[in-house]
Amino acid sequence: MTKPLPISRALRGWMDIFMHRSMRSWMHFARSTGLSMPQFSILMQLHHKGSFGMSQISEKFDITAAAASQLTEKLVQGAYIERTEDPNDRRAKSIQLTPKGKELIETGITERYRWMDELVSKLSAEEKPKVIEALNILTEAASKLDEKS
Amino acid sequence: MTKPLPISRALRGWMDIFMHRSMRSWMHFARSTGLSMPQFSILMQLHHKGSFGMSQISEKFDITAAAASQLTEKLVQGAYIERTEDPNDRRAKSIQLTPKGKELIETGITERYRWMDELVSKLSAEEKPKVIEALNILTEAASKLDEKS
DNA sequence: GCATAAAGTTAAGCCTGCTTAACTAAAAAG
């Protein structure tokens, strides 16, 4: 363990506390829906990217095409997603969230945001602008980092 | 959806990008160890809190005592944890990480930190102090929030 | 001291995710 820089220390401290909190609430919500984690993860991905093919799922989650097919089948049964044929390539299928699926995920996100809103309420008027500026700096840097990977 | 305050927007933006990144790398690492998520979670908890009784595990993870017992058994088999008798109450057992278990978790944490270190390297000299200050503010506020819950 | 409660363990059985293997159907290659 080499001694971390002050800024790394600050980032790590924040991350530790933040991860613990977020993960807990996320796992808890996933459970409460009755869906399994893999199923839930697929819904999350769909919410983020809009739509997906089977093969992209098996790639993203590093499972076989068979597994992807079976997982999505259950989500279709539960009416969380819809499977439609790609008119350009009739072998391929595109899946997307139904309104029911969308609502479920959005509820989960709202719950994850709740803690952050509480956090915001603890900040003083002088602190807020500083926090905003710093977070924007970080977000900016992070998206640059993601671009090229 | 009520319109969020600017500071909430900043926090949410940061959180979205941050969660995506962290979760991916964490899940990926958990997989690479060959351990299941529940097993891995137990090791994480132990790393954080030092030691635990069976009953606390079943409570924390919301599973039956039987399930907790079986899960820990596998971790004992794998030599990741150690189960010792509580001298005060010989029914109770206390479990803790072995050096092997500790090393595994620390490797995982180091990997999660790597991305953050890359992120830090993208920041300018003027940005760094601002980020440090803001993160400390947030961390402080978050730990106050956690205390009373 | 004896009955009851509490902490864990073990076994049987269920459900889920995953894999491999065998298949269907559509597209691309030759």
Place this chain on the structure above:
DNA sequence: CTTTTTAGTTAAGCAGGCTTAACTTTATGC
């Protein structure tokens, strides 16, 4: 037009996590 590749499905079977139910062992209440 035939062969090969690609996208996805289905079925059989295994491994893991979880539950309930039946224990064992130690502590507590009266």
